[in-house]
Amino acid sequence: MSGAREEPMTFKVGEKVVYPAHGVGIIDSIQTRVIQGKAQTFYMLRILDNDMTIMIPTDNVAAVGLRRVIGKDMVSKVYQILRERKKKKPVDQQTWNRRYREYTEKIKTGSVLEIATVLRDLSVLKADKELSFGERKMLDLARNLLVKELSIAKAHPEEKIKQELEQIFSQ
Known part of the structure; x- marks a missing residue:
């Protein structure tokens, strides 16, 4: 974008x-509510996985990390990350x-590339040793x-x- 200020995403x-750490949702409605005497507009987001509804102030979209579903160009980058094995940092030497804290932070960003990294790293680690309960839950969440x-x-x-994911990690 060429402007000095980025336009808020609508x-x-x-x-x-996509809502970070909750996944894909659908904007069911846009509502205005009066909160503490001030009118505020909200996106009413229904998470597809569990039907939970989240109210997101329209002027707070960037802060919460709400974003569009990735496009085809980004899909190939995700698969590239998932297939990457050579950059294996000494994950197994960390406690x-x-x-777990590191992976939680990555998932909270809402970045599909960070989530792909978590899935890849935990899948590779799982092939070498048994994951802790928390890591197994994190692996399931990322997947x-x-x-x-x-x-x-x-x-x-x-x-x-x-x-497709099973095939990538069974190689």
């Missing part, structure tokens, strides 16, 4: 978006809780978040995406 009712978004981005059923 969404339409019915649009599918599990340090890794679930990626499957949902890739399924929408590629317009493929989730089952097909799961098979």
Whole structure:
């Protein structure tokens, strides 16, 4: 973008978006509510995975990390990260809780590339040793978040995406 100020991202009712750490949701409505005497406009976001509704102030979109589902160009970058094995840092030398905190921070960013990194690193680690309970939950969360978004981005059923991921990590 060439301007000095970035325009705030706006969404339409019915649009599918990604909310960090919760995954893909759909904008069900845009509502104005009076809170502490001040009118505020909210996106009413329904998370597809669990039907939870989240109210997001329209002027707070950037701060919470709400974003559009990735496009085809980003899909190939995700798969590239998932297939990358050579840059294996000494993950197994860190304590599990340090890794867990690091992975939690990456997932909180909402970046699909960071989530792909978490999935890759934990999948590679799982092949070498047993994961802690927290790491297994983190692996499942990262896989679930990626499957949902890739399924929408590629317009493929989730089952097909799961098979693709299994194939990548079984090599």
